[in-house]
Amino acid sequence: MTVQEFFHAGGYGFYLWSAFGITALVMIAEIVIVRSQRKTVLQRLKRLARMENS
Amino acid sequence: MNIKWFKYAAPSTFYPLAGRMIPWLWVSAVLFIGIGLYWGFFRTPSILTDQKEYYRIIFPHVAAAWMSMWLYIVLVGWALVGLIFQTRISFMMAEAVAPTGAIMTFIALVTGAFWGKTSWGTWWDWDPRMTSELILLFVYIGYMALQSAIDDRRRADRAAAVLALVGAVTVPIIFWSVNCPDPNQCTALHQQSGMGKVDRNIVIAMLVTSLGFWLYSFAIIFQRVRNIILERERNTRWVMALPEVRGGK
Numbered sequence: 142m143t144v145q146e147f148f149h150a151g152g153y154g155f156y157l158w159s160a161f162g163i164t165a166l167v168m169i170a171e172i173v174i175v176r177s178q179r180k181t182v183l184q185r186l187k188r189l190a191r192m193e194n195s
Numbered sequence: 196m197n198i199k200w201f202k203y204a205a206p207s208t209f210y211p212l213a214g215r216m217i218p219w220l221w222v223s224a225v226l227f228i229g230i231g232l233y234w235g236f237f238r239t240p241s242i243l244t245d246q247k248e249y250y251r252i253i254f255p256h257v258a259a260a261w262m263s264m265w266l267y268i269v270l271v272g273w274a275l276v277g278l279i280f281q282t283r284i285s286f287m288m289a290e291a292v293a294p295t296g297a298i299m300t301f302i303a304l305v306t307g308a309f310w311g312k313t314s315w316g317t318w319w320d321w322d323p324r325m326t327s328e329l330i331l332l333f334v335y336i337g338y339m340a341l342q343s344a345i346d347d348r349r350r351a352d353r354a355a356a357v358l359a360l361v362g363a364v365t366v367p368i369i370f371w372s373v374n375c376p377d378p379n380q381c382t383a384l385h386q387q388s389g390m391g392k393v394d395r396n397i398v399i400a401m402l403v404t405s406l407g408f409w410l411y412s413f414a415i416i417f418q419r420v421r422n423i424i425l426e427r428e429r430n431t432r433w434v435m436a437l438p439e440v441r442g443g444k
Contacts, residue, residue, distance in 0.1 A: 153249035160309040164255040
């Protein structure tokens with residue numbers, strides 16, 4: 142099987158790779174969102190900690 | 196057995212425990228999804244009964260569909276524990292599970308649409324299984340909306356937990372919408388989920404990918420619950436003493 146054949150998937154490439162692509166995209170987006178939420182909450186907590194110390 | 200469950204139920208012990216598990220969960224999730232998809236693309240026949248290459252949508256589709264139902268059962272479990280024992284961590288877990296459950300439901304629906312277009316010639320049909328899965332998505336969204344709409348945390352937690360319990364009727368409906376006891380009453384467009392006649396390698400790839408999705412869910416839910424713990428416990432001394440809060444920058 143060549144690379145072209147693999148992605149062509151017997152003419153169903155569009156459907157097959159769209160389904161896989163959207164799955165990957167949504168899962169990666171979830172990871173990015175959760176990471177940025179952690180950054181936001183940590184920034185807030187650091188500010189609170191500084192206020193307590195001063 | 197003398198496991199100190201209530202010790203691990205304290206957010207201050209669970210937070211670092213989850214933190215230590217997360218890297219391992221990610222490594223194993225990537226490994227299992229990788230092996231599952233490798234098996235699914237290179238070890239399987241290019242047709243499944245009357246279905247051509249597009250049948251390989253089955254791997255993310257089935258994995259996400261199973262997780263969408265399983266995570267809802269987990270959500271209901273934590274909601275119940277929270278309602279009965281009033282433990283803080285259980286409501287945090289319930290809150291952390293919901294978005295991933297919704298995402299898995301969304302993936303199941305979208306991959307199903309692409310599969311449906313090729314094999315049935317339509318993106319969508321109001322078939323019992325598809326309709327009940329769509330309702331599950333709305334239940335997840337409703338849970339999250341209610342959770343965030345009420346300002347009082349304790350009331351939000353309990354109201355959302357009750358909604359989760361009521362919404363639990365959708366899970367058996369999804370399950371039996373194609374696996375009904377009398378085949379003559381199964382008029383669904385959606386295939387029955389029997390694995391007996393399917394090629395062994397397809398089943399292996401499906402199970403390994405599903406295990407990978409399960410590990411992914413574990414990893415991302417633990418990350419999210421850590422965020423929720425920090426947010427909700429921000430007035431406690433242990434959060435303020437954390438190195439990531441005190442440390443440098």
